[in-house]
Amino acid sequence: MAKYLLLKHYRGGPTPICDLPIDEWAPGEFDDHVRFMGEFAARLQASGEFVDAQALAPTGTFVRSGDDGAPIVDGPFAETKDLIAGWMVIDVDTEARAHELAAELSSAPGPGGEPIHEWLEVRPFLSGPPEHGGDDHTACLTAD
Numbered sequence: 851m852a853k854y855l856l857l858k859h860y861r862g863g864p865t866p867i868c869d870l871p872i873d874e875w876a877p878g879e880f881d882d883h884v885r886f887m888g889e890f891a892a893r894l895q896a897s898g899e900f901v902d903a904q905a906l907a908p909t910g911t912f913v914r915s916g917d918d919g920a921p922i923v924d925g926p927f928a929e930t931k932d933l934i935a936g937w938m939v940i941d942v943d944t945e946a947r948a949h950e951l952a953a954e955l956s957s958a959p960g961p962g963g964e965p966i967h968e969w970l971e972v973r974p975f976l977s978g979p980p981e982h983g984g985d986d987h988t989a990c991l992t993a994d
Contacts (some may be wrong), residue, residue, distance in 0.1 A: 851941045853901060854948040857956060857971035858935040868966035871904035872935075879961050886958045894940060894951070908933055948972050 859909065897938075910933075911979035916922045938955070942948050952970045958964035 852942060852945075852948075853939055853941050853969075853975040854945075855973045855975065856938045856940065856948075856952050857973065858937065858968065859933060859971065864969050868960045868964065868968070870961055872960075874921060875961055879963070881960070882959045883966075884948070885957070890955055890958075891938065899940050899942050899947075899951070900943050903936065903938035905936035906934055908935070945972075945974065948974075 872883075875883070891900055891903055912924045913921050940948060940951055942951065949972060952972045955964040956968050956970055958968070
């Protein structure tokens with residue numbers, strides 16, 4: 851079994867077939883969408899393929915440590931091109947199965963009850979250290 855992260859985006863990636871922002875959907879349409887997601891997760895729990903899922907708020911900040919270790923905060927970036935709306939972690943036998951489940955999740959209903967065919971980013975969990983790209987780490991040594 852291998853773990854995969856299915857990322858849902860508010861914006862970014864290829865344009866979905868249903869490009870109406872979720873905050874413009876009718877309340878019942880949003881409820882149907884959330885119900886589909888819950889039922890999908892329940893089926894994966896029953897098959898042993900579900901690990902976790904969360905929805906995220908559309909705002910956030912970037913944080914890094916300063917030279918003194920104190921946090922340096924930049925943001926929020928509500929206008930960023932690529933906001934993550936939420937994620938689901940699955941544990942499946944093959945990448946093909948991860949793609950199959952992402953395609954099913956992509957068919958969640960939207961306006962008018964029609965499938966939204968949204969693009970989902972499918973990313974495998976790293977199972978070991980990444981390939982070493984060389985010994986020159988000086989590019990990371992910049993001042994605040």
